[in-house]
Amino acid sequence: MPxxxxxxxxxxxxxxxxxxxxxxxxxxxxxFIREKIPSRWYLxxxxxxxxxxxxxxxxxxxxxxxxxxxxxxxxxxxxxFIKVTLAVFWLLTVWLGREYLAREELEESEFYALVLFAVAxxxxxxxxxxxxxxxxxxxxxxxxxxxxx
Numbered sequence: 001m002p003x004x005x006x007x008x009x010x011x012x013x014x015x016x017x018x019x020x021x022x023x024x025x026x027x028x029x030x031x032f033i034r035e036k037i038p039s040r041w042y043l044x045x046x047x048x049x050x051x052x053x054x055x056x057x058x059x060x061x062x063x064x065x066x067x068x069x070x071x072x073x074x075x076x077x078x079x080x081f082i083k084v085t086l087a088v089f090w091l092l093t094v095w096l097g098r099e100y101l102a103r104e105e106l107e108e109s110e111f112y113a114l115v116l117f118a119v120a121x122x123x124x125x126x127x128x129x130x131x132x133x134x135x136x137x138x139x140x141x142x143x144x145x146x147x148x149x
Contacts, residue, residue: 125138
């Protein structure tokens with residue numbers, strides 16, 4: 001009996017993958033260059049770049065209507081609209097938060113990484129078509145927001 005390899009389509013969660021992977025890379029890069037560059041000017045720009053790429057991936061899904069990842073993620077107009085809206089509003093949050101953090105001298109990479117993880121969880125929640133995916137998305141963004149608070 002031959003083994004049929006299942007088709008894995010990651011396009012449905014491409015914005016979330018970009019944000020999660022980018023947040024991890026941001027934390028690693030900041031750990032290595034913390035002493036070399038004492039100013040954290042690059043963190044909001046990197047967050048903006050990652051949110052922009054996630055926004056482009058979300059816009060690329062516009063008009064599609066299908067289920068992916070074993071029918072756990074739905075690509076539809078509502079989910080795409082919510083993903084685009086979340087990316088725009090969290091982009092504003094990054095820059096408004098940067099002003100506060102710079103004023104209070106609290107600017108660290110953890111804030112930006114947690115924001116990106118929270119957005120990834122919210123975007124995953126918007127496209128969830130299965131209860132397990134809803135639970136994973138809820139835990140991802142709620143734990144990030146708990147730590148931010």
